[in-house]
Amino acid sequence: MNLLECINLCKSYGNKEVLKDINLTIPKGKIIGLLGKNGTGKTTLIKLINDLLTPSSGKILVNGKEIGCESKKIISYLPERTYLDKSMTIDKVIKYFEDFYDNFNSNKAKKLLIDLDLDLSQKISKMSKGMQEKLQLVLVMSREADLYILDEPLGGVDPATRDYILDTILTNFKDGASVIISTHLISDIERILDEVIFIDKGRIMLQSDCDELRNKENSSIDEVFRRMFKC
Amino acid sequence: MLKKLLKYDLKSMFKGLFIFYSLSLFFGVLTRIFFSIEASFIMNIIAKVCSGVSISMIFNILINNLMRLWGRFKQNLYGDESYLTHTLPVDKKTLYLSKILTAIITLFVSIIVISLTLFIAYYSKENIEIIKTILLPVADAYNSTIIKILFAILFVFFLEFANILQSGYTGIIIGHRKNNNKTGFSVLFGFVVYMITQIISLLMIFITGLFNSDIMNLFFTNEIININMIKVIIYIAIIIYTISLFVIYFVNLKLFKKGVNVD
Numbered sequence: 309m310n311l312l313e314c315i316n317l318c319k320s321y322g323n324k325e326v327l328k329d330i331n332l333t334i335p336k337g338k339i340i341g342l343l344g345k346n347g348t349g350k351t352t353l354i355k356l357i358n359d360l361l362t363p364s365s366g367k368i369l370v371n372g373k374e375i376g377c378e379s380k381k382i383i384s385y386l387p388e389r390t391y392l393d394k395s396m397t398i399d400k401v402i403k404y405f406e407d408f409y410d411n412f413n414s415n416k417a418k419k420l421l422i423d424l425d426l427d428l429s430q431k432i433s434k435m436s437k438g439m440q441e442k443l444q445l446v447l448v449m450s451r452e453a454d455l456y457i458l459d460e461p462l463g464g465v466d467p468a469t470r471d472y473i474l475d476t477i478l479t480n481f482k483d484g485a486s487v488i489i490s491t492h493l494i495s496d497i498e499r500i501l502d503e504v505i506f507i508d509k510g511r512i513m514l515q516s517d518c519d520e521l522r523n524k525e526n527s528s529i530d531e532v533f534r535r536m537f538k539c
Numbered sequence: 540m541l542k543k544l545l546k547y548d549l550k551s552m553f554k555g556l557f558i559f560y561s562l563s564l565f566f567g568v569l570t571r572i573f574f575s576i577e578a579s580f581i582m583n584i585i586a587k588v589c590s591g592v593s594i595s596m597i598f599n600i601l602i603n604n605l606m607r608l609w610g611r612f613k614q615n616l617y618g619d620e621s622y623l624t625h626t627l628p629v630d631k632k633t634l635y636l637s638k639i640l641t642a643i644i645t646l647f648v649s650i651i652v653i654s655l656t657l658f659i660a661y662y663s664k665e666n667i668e669i670i671k672t673i674l675l676p677v678a679d680a681y682n683s684t685i686i687k688i689l690f691a692i693l694f695v696f697f698l699e700f701a702n703i704l705q706s707g708y709t710g711i712i713i714g715h716r717k718n719n720n721k722t723g724f725s726v727l728f729g730f731v732v733y734m735i736t737q738i739i740s741l742l743m744i745f746i747t748g749l750f751n752s753d754i755m756n757l758f759f760t761n762e763i764i765n766i767n768m769i770k771v772i773i774y775i776a777i778i779i780y781t782i783s784l785f786v787i788y789f790v791n792l793k794l795f796k797k798g799v800n801v802d
Contacts, residue, residue: 321718355801358626362798380628391622393551407543408627 309372311336311455311486312357317366319352319510326352327510330366334455334486339500341518341529342490344507345537350490351388353507354459358385370455381410384453388460390440394433398426398443405447417450420476438469445473449480456487462496470496494530504529508537540629544637548615552607552645559603560652563596567656574660593660597653601700604649608642609707613725617715621801631796639788642704650697680766691773698780705787706733712794721802732787740779747775 312334319327327349334340344350355361357368359375370379392401398421405412421428424442432440445461458477462470470493478500481487489497504521506514513536514521518529525532570593573586615624616634624634674685681688710729717724748755753767 358622360622360625360799360801362800377628377630380626383626385622385626387622389619389622391619393620395551395554404547408540408629 310334310369311371313367313369313372314353314357315367315369317353317356317368318364319349319356319361320364325510327356330510330512332505332512332515334488336454336486337484338502339487339489340503340505341494341497341501342488342505342507343492343494343529343533344490345492348508349510350507351459352510354385354387354457354488354490357457358383358387382454384448384451384456386444386448386456386458386461388463390437390444392432392440392444395431397429397431399428401432401443401447402428405450409451411452412447413450413452416480417446420446420450420480438465441465442469442472445476449476452482454482454485456481456485458487458489460490460492462491462493474500494533495528498529501529506533506536540627541633541637541640544629544633545640548611548637548641549644551611552641553648555607556600556604556645556649559596559600560649563593563600563652563656564659566593566596567659569593570660571662590660593656597656600649600653604645605700605704605707608638608645608704609711611641612638612708613711616795617711617721617799617801621799625799625801632792635792635795638708639705643701646697646700646704650693654693676766677769680770691777695773695776695780698777698784701784702736702780702787703733705784705791706730706736709787709791709794712791716794716800736779736783736787739783740776743779744772744775747771 310333312332314330314332317327317330317332318325330353342350342353352361356363357370357375359380368375370383373379396404402414402417405417406414418428421443424439424446426435426439426443432443435443445458448456448458456477461473461477465473474497477487477489489501491497498518501518503515503517505512521529521532527535566589570586570589573582573589576582576586614620616638670689671685674688678685678688681691707725707729709732710725710727713728714723714725715721744754745758748758751767751771754771757768
């Protein structure tokens, strides 16, 4: 059984169709790049999978079941914005995650945060935006989830932070889990991907194994993407 | 999961309200102290200022409570925090129920604090006599006691606020189904829902008036409201508000369960 399946998925805002007839399957144990230019529907697709948007038509199945409590137990989602209650302290947020997610490893989270030199009694509102994003990444990667969905984790960060983010992702996801990383910074993540999905104008243009694609096109994924979506 | 959600919702609400509760009680105590000190011109002015502040704190608690509940509902279910709320392994019904229970508990506590402030600031034999004089005819009409009537009035007051609050929630839910100007539509729909419940209440009173001439006089004459009218109106208010609370709760839940569209 596929971990995630989108069947004839469409999303419109009024007359504007943002996603058109998306058919997609995500297998277990793969790192998948959801690649596309800005505003092509990557975040909309991710928000639909996470129950933050309601599909106009079509279905999303996680382990064969529709989105609901069970799917949320096994999906760990990192949105592109900061979503934590800023009046909370870091240790209160850790307690919050511990309370709601059975698969949250608080010791792992604390260790990763201490490695970042963060004081656990610090209020989130006192942290820089960059630090808040790192905190969110740590919280998300400290869950023993079956599917990690990371929306633009590399957006707007310096190269050193990018390395930290990629390293945190690679060293902390659960064995056998799948990771979906949405980005337009392909060259930075190409080396860690098993599969890619190209999305453009709300449609899936390509889903392929990375090695197969590289061999077929005789070039890097970044180059294939640039050629395919040349303005 | 409901317990856990409730814990965080209540903590967040009371954190803000606690300041106003403390201030209200503090000024209630000050009012009492300054009114009890031997009358002098200065003391009298200070006592009146404290009394004014106590009263404004009471209004502040009510308005603050409502605004905070709406604000948390919006931020938690449609704002940035919704990215976490909707990805918790909790069903939509539990999410909504937690908000409603939080509203009921905070409104209840607010009404207790308000009553306590009023008691601390203004309790005296003379004031009790005034209240007795006003409420005794009503209590007699109900064949009840003044205390019970006071509780009935507080209950109607509580239901009215709960009704305003839920209408606001409906407004936010419907407003956030729109693609643009969500806040504007939220306010508009909230107001419309509240007005509908008020019109239905009025309609029910009018229908009752068809069988009760005292009530019908309310619509067609300038007669002063008499005890019989008040008695029937309180009964109708309790019934209508209770029904509308449940109806709006189920409508909101149905709309909410259909899914959200977070920006």
